Amino acid sequence: MEVKDIKEQLKGRQETEQGIRVLSLFSGCGGMDLGFEGGFMVHRASVNERMNPDFIEREEKNGFVRLRSTAFRLVFANDILKEARTAWTHNFAKYGYAPEIYREESIVDLVKRHHAGERIFPENVDVVTGGFPCQDFSVAGKRNGFNSHKDHNGKIITGDIASEETRGKLYMWMKEVIEITRPKIFIAENVKGLVNLSNVKDIIQRDFSRAAEHGYIVLEPRVLHAADYGVPQSRERVIFIGIKKSALNAKALEALSQDVIPDEYNPYPKPTHAFHGEGDELVAPQTVRQVFRSLREPEQTSDPSQKYYSRARYMGAHCQGQTEVDIDGIGPTIRAEHHGNIEFRRLSREHGGKQIKELQKGLAERRLTPRECALIQTFPPDYEFVIPKKENSRQFELSPSAAYKIIGNAVPPLLAYHLGRRLESLWHLYFD
Numbered sequence: 001m002e003v004k005d006i007k008e009q010l011k012g013r014q015e016t017e018q019g020i021r022v023l024s025l026f027s028g029c030g031g032m033d034l035g036f037e038g039g040f041m042v043h044r045a046s047v048n049e050r051m052n053p054d055f056i057e058r059e060e061k062n063g064f065v066r067l068r069s070t071a072f073r074l075v076f077a078n079d080i081l082k083e084a085r086t087a088w089t090h091n092f093a094k095y096g097y098a099p100e101i102y103r104e105e106s107i108v109d110l111v112k113r114h115h116a117g118e119r120i121f122p123e124n125v126d127v128v129t130g131g132f133p134c135q136d137f138s139v140a141g142k143r144n145g146f147n148s149h150k151d152h153n154g155k156i157i158t159g160d161i162a163s164e165e166t167r168g169k170l171y172m173w174m175k176e177v178i179e180i181t182r183p184k185i186f187i188a189e190n191v192k193g194l195v196n197l198s199n200v201k202d203i204i205q206r207d208f209s210r211a212a213e214h215g216y217i218v219l220e221p222r223v224l225h226a227a228d229y230g231v232p233q234s235r236e237r238v239i240f241i242g243i244k245k246s247a248l249n250a251k252a253l254e255a256l257s258q259d260v261i262p263d264e265y266n267p268y269p270k271p272t273h274a275f276h277g278e279g280d281e282l283v284a285p286q287t288v289r290q291v292f293r294s295l296r297e298p299e300q301t302s303d304p305s306q307k308y309y310s311r312a313r314y315m316g317a318h319c320q321g322q323t324e325v326d327i328d329g330i331g332p333t334i335r336a337e338h339h340g341n342i343e344f345r346r347l348s349r350e351h352g353g354k355q356i357k358e359l360q361k362g363l364a365e366r367r368l369t370p371r372e373c374a375l376i377q378t379f380p381p382d383y384e385f386v387i388p389k390k391e392n393s394r395q396f397e398l399s400p401s402a403a404y405k406i407i408g409n410a411v412p413p414l415l416a417y418h419l420g421r422r423l424e425s426l427w428h429l430y431f432d
Contacts, residue, residue: 019073025130027077029087029406035416039069041380043291046230048272048283062294075122077102083402107173125181131189132171178211184247192236216242228271231412232286233331233376252430269418289327291375304386305371308400312340331376336408342367370403378414
């Protein structure tokens with residue numbers, strides 16, 4: 001069945017089916033959204049079947065499995081990047097979501113329009129998610145924090161602008177959406193660097209806890225390392241979880257109000273892979289080689305996301321991104337770069353390449369492709385990032401440089417899936 005037929009058949013599914021309604025902010029190309037939706041493919045080694053025996057729905061080709069769908073249903077998504085919306089609407093059509101769900105506008109403008117009387121946000125929202133912009137808190141960035149040099153549309157500030165409308169304060173506008181929609185739960189995500197930047201973490205936690213009329217329990221934020229959850233990548237994210245007090249039943253309210261939350265009520269998922277920890281239940285970390293195993297070289301494939309990639313030459317070991325990916329370990333943090341900072345799939349011997357057998361076969365020095373970056377992020381192999389305007393065209397609806405950017409900005413879908421499945425398992429324990 002064609003995607004357009006699926007879309008028509010399932011159009012409006014999220015409005016009519018019973019489910020847990022999710023409003024997504026700073027959605028990007030859909031990493032968090034895909035994780036909460038479920039039903040996508042990951043490599044089998046990314047799943048710990050001893051700890052999560054109910055994750056896998058069925059076997060797929062080339063060592064991949066399809067994860068079970070969840071009870072979550074997206075009712076709203078938003079980002080300011082056109083390329084993010086292009087990728088999201090293109091790929092989420094197969095899940096039955098119409099393009100109109102995705103709003104390509106600043107959260108600041110959307111909230112202002114709501115306060116002016118326009119109906120912007122859907123009703124009966126159960127969950128709000130959002131990875132508010134992280135560049136101002138990132139160790140790799142300039143760490144401006146709240147004192148951002150960019151506005152809410154991502155443009156350099158050249159004149160006066162309300163401090164709450166800078167990129168570093170956009171979490172306050174996420175708080176506004178929480179106050180408007182009053183979900184049972186919200187999840188906010190950012191880079192690990194946020195927790196080490198002055199008292200930023202405490203300020204954000206305090207501001208979120210004041211959201212909405214009845215208030216939220218905002219749990220102590222936790223830093224999750226993606227490799228501990230089957231993602232073949234060195235990526236750490238701080239997760240804030242807030243739960244509406246008035247929606248909780250008495251037992252859950254008591255449990256979540258304790259200094260040490262009992263395990264059965266704790267919404268943070270337990271690690272499943274032994275990247276940091278040890279234990280009989282944990283399995284070996286997922287590796288780059290495993291997720292790349294079925295890929296062909298760019299000149300041998302018809303997949304545009306594998307075929308078209310950055311041709312930037314090696315610029316010397318002193319520059320960022322001039323290293324070779326550890327094929328038998330986990331990958332580097334996939335950054336929102338688009339040219340000379342993309343790590344190499346393999347380097348030549350002259351530049352310190354370690355993949356001797358590949359070089360002996362005549363395989364060339366080259367950088368990671370968008371497809372390879374996406375697999376390191378645990379996007380499924382059928383998620384399309386480089387989208388030609390016509391078949392075999394070098395003109396793109398979504399270009400390779402744009403693909404790198406939105407892939408690097410995304411939450412790893414598998415990490416988001418762990419969060420979603422954990423919250424789904426606790427839903428009736430919390431709210432019934």
